[in-house]
Amino acid sequence: MAATFQNVNVFFRTVVLLALVLLAGWWTLMLRSKLDASEHLLAQRSAELESARADVEKRQQEIQRLGDELQLRDKEIQRLRAVVAEKEKEIEALTLANRLLKVSHRVARLEVLAQGEKDGRSFTTVRFTELGADGAPLAAGKEFTVAGKSIYVESLVIQFDDRYVEQGDALRGTSLCLFRRLFGENQPPSEGVPLDPAGQQPLVYGGDTTPDPLHHALWERFWDYANDPALAKELGVRALQGEAPFIEGRVGKSYRLELRAAGGLVIEAE
Numbered sequence: 001m002a003a004t005f006q007n008v009n010v011f012f013r014t015v016v017l018l019a020l021v022l023l024a025g026w027w028t029l030m031l032r033s034k035l036d037a038s039e040h041l042l043a044q045r046s047a048e049l050e051s052a053r054a055d056v057e058k059r060q061q062e063i064q065r066l067g068d069e070l071q072l073r074d075k076e077i078q079r080l081r082a083v084v085a086e087k088e089k090e091i092e093a094l095t096l097a098n099r100l101l102k103v104s105h106r107v108a109r110l111e112v113l114a115q116g117e118k119d120g121r122s123f124t125t126v127r128f129t130e131l132g133a134d135g136a137p138l139a140a141g142k143e144f145t146v147a148g149k150s151i152y153v154e155s156l157v158i159q160f161d162d163r164y165v166e167q168g169d170a171l172r173g174t175s176l177c178l179f180r181r182l183f184g185e186n187q188p189p190s191e192g193v194p195l196d197p198a199g200q201q202p203l204v205y206g207g208d209t210t211p212d213p214l215h216h217a218l219w220e221r222f223w224d225y226a227n228d229p230a231l232a233k234e235l236g237v238r239a240l241q242g243e244a245p246f247i248e249g250r251v252g253k254s255y256r257l258e259l260r261a262a263g264g265l266v267i268e269a270e
Contacts, residue, residue: 106130106177106179106257106258106259107130107132107135107257107258108129108131108179108257109127109128109256109257109270110126110127110254110257110267111126111129111141111253111254112151112255113125113126113127113251115249115251121148122147122149122186123145123146123148123184124146124149124151126151126182126249127141127142128142128182129142130179144182144193146182146183146192147183147187148184148185148186148187150184150246151184151247151248151255152182152183152184152185152245152246153244153245153246153257153265154181154243155177155178155179155180155242155259155265156177156178156180156240156241156242156243157178157239157240157241157265158218158237159175160172160173160174160175160237160238161237161238162238164236172214172236175260176202176215176218177259178196178198178202178219179195179196179257180194180196181194185246189244214235217235218235218240222240225240243265245257245265245266247268247269253270255268256270
């Protein structure tokens with residue numbers, strides 16, 4: 001009986017041990033399977049990470065390439081802007097030259113509308129109209145009344161060296177004239193009626209749109225240059241002076257004022 005009980009006890013211990021061994025084996029296989037799955041997932045994630053790193057590096061290289069290309073394009077844009085600016089200056093100079101060629105001499109018309117006497121003094125009413133190169137009025141004429149029958153047209157004239165006139169220089173290829181004022185012989189010039197604004201570039205020569213400051217400087221400091229021949233010569237100026245040609249007006253007559261390209265102001269009947 002004791003032997004039987006011992007055998008049963010051994011059997012049960014063997015069964016339990018076998019169960020534990022099987023359980024341990026099963027657990028080991030399960031852990032191994034999970035470890036393999038984890039290792040596989042880790043390998044997959046590592047491959048994905050490596051691929052992402054390669055992609056980032058590739059993108060960084062592309063960004064660097066694009067950055068270098070952008071810098072080159074910026075430099076090219078700056079170069080082209082400089083070229084455009086230079087070409088614009090050339091175009092402006094050519095435009096000015098073309099405008100001055102069209103206004104190689106300044107022209108105006110003086111029409112005598114009426115004459116008479118008042119308080120024992122004669123007077124003359126005139127219409128002053130500036131003309132373009134084609135002879136058409138540049139603006140509506142202005143009517144003035146001066147004291148006397150002789151009509152004076154006072155002007156400031158800038159004459160450049162002949163070589164510039166002969167060469168057709170863009171800025172100095174023709175004489176320039178500012179119509180200062182109109183007056184009669186029976187009144188002092190200071191009481192005359194003003195024409196062009198003093199010290200400003202006449203609109204017929206481009207006014208404030210002239211790209212080169214040469215003309216502006218000459219008009220603004222006219223008498224400074226007129227009294228300093230050496231300074232004027234540096235700018236290619238032959239003479240700066242005031243002129244006041246006049247003519248005895250006749251009612252119904254018109255007179256043409258003209259500035260020759262290389263000369264002074266003349267006034268003649270039409």
